[in-house]
Amino acid sequence: MIHNSKFKIRNSLRVGIDISSLVGEKTGYGAYVLNLIKNLSPLVRKAGIEIIKLGPKNPRHLSSLSRIYYDQVILPYLAKKAKIDILHQPGFSAPLAFRPLVLTLHDLRSLQTNEKMGPAASFYWKKWLPWSVKKADIIICDSQATRNDLVRLYPQTESRAKVIYLGVDQQFFKTIPQEKIEKTLTKYEIIKYKRYKIDQPYFLYLGSLAPVKNIPFLIDAYQKFASKIPNPPLLVLAGAGKIKRAENVKMLGYVEEDEKIALLQGAQLFLFPSLYEGFGLPPLEAMASGTPVLCSNSSSLPEVCGKSVLYANPKSQSEWVKKMTLFWQDKSMGEHLIKAGRRQAQKFSWRETARQTLEIYKEVSPPSLKLRRASKEQ
Secondary structure (H helix, E strand, C coil): CEECCCCCCCCCEEEEEECHHHCCCCCHHHHHHHHHHHHHHHHHHHHCEEEEEECCCCHHHHCHHHHHHHHHHHHHHHHHHCCCCEEEECCCCCCCCCCCEEEEECCCHHHHCCCCCCHHHHHHHHHHHHHHHHHCCEEEECCHHHHHHHHHHCHHHHHHEEECCCCCCHHHHCCCCHHHHHHHHHHCCCCCEHHHCECCCEEEEECCCCHHHCHHHHHHHHHHHHCCCCCCCEEEEECCCCCCCCCCEEEEECCCHHHHHHHHHHCCEEEECCCCCCCCHHHHHHHHCCCCEEEECCCCHHHHHCCCCEEECCCCHHHHHHHHHHHHHCHHHHHHHHHHHHHHHCCCCHHHHHHHHHHHHHHHCCCCCCCCCCCCCC
8 A cells, every 4th residue: 555644554564765856747667666666556445555655844854954954854754754664765965864765777878988077966976876785784785786786885785785677658658549649740840731741751869868868978879860861760769858959950858758759659760878777767768659660789778678779889889870761771671670679668667666666665664663575467
């Protein structure tokens, strides 16, 4: 059962989950929290567990400076007030005054790349992260690649670091009516003449525009590709952030979830040139949507995408131009990637993410609480 009440069920384990990542525009962290709680719901009753959602009433508590106060004062206070037995922090900024503590570490990009950081971000990554991983009873990593990075940087975490993959929401596997796709593409002026069914093919990037995502590199590689072929497809960039405008590049800004799926299913090719990922949910969602993928061969991406995508070095524009050209000229390649991609995406389930996370809660639960095992097949 998942609720916010103070009612105590005898012999139940109360797990508090920080839901602050659900405030404002949904990010990858928010998608994780939303899908984890949704898929824990049918499992926890039989296991004798209650999930308590903990979060700020005031979004200002999540600004850079106020975040410290929220993590270290407000969140522990909310947890103690709700009589929480275990606190799950789905980000790395753990409160130091609460145990037992489960931490989810999505990536270590700011320590693995040359990403520029402000004072607050630098403090979190370089000071607070080491304290957090030292404090946590269990550290959940999104991939083996992230776990390897963690153990290499902090060897003392090896026995406490566990890998639990993320999942793909089932809505991405459902085919959207063509009318809905056209409506979304018309809204963003990707289709200009809907009445006559005249549309322009497009390649799509969907995600954050942060420096680590390597978008200026992608734009340059795309323009070199586009200069070599007649009637090239558009490049569509969808995501929060600012980027310099360029010819034949359509910038949409942040898009809602239903529009996101329509954009994916309307694209000829999904491009993901990221320099570093802790998992790689966007290309996995693209594969589930039936969209061929060309992505980086870095960090966790080969682990997650397997042999179902095209790969290129995120630092070699010539490789990206070559792979885009190869895809554009070989029409049969797209059909193969669509089938392979869907098979690969089906290996990742939020239900399984929730089941394995439930086992982590049991592992760190106080000895006095006897829990019934949750059935994997429930």
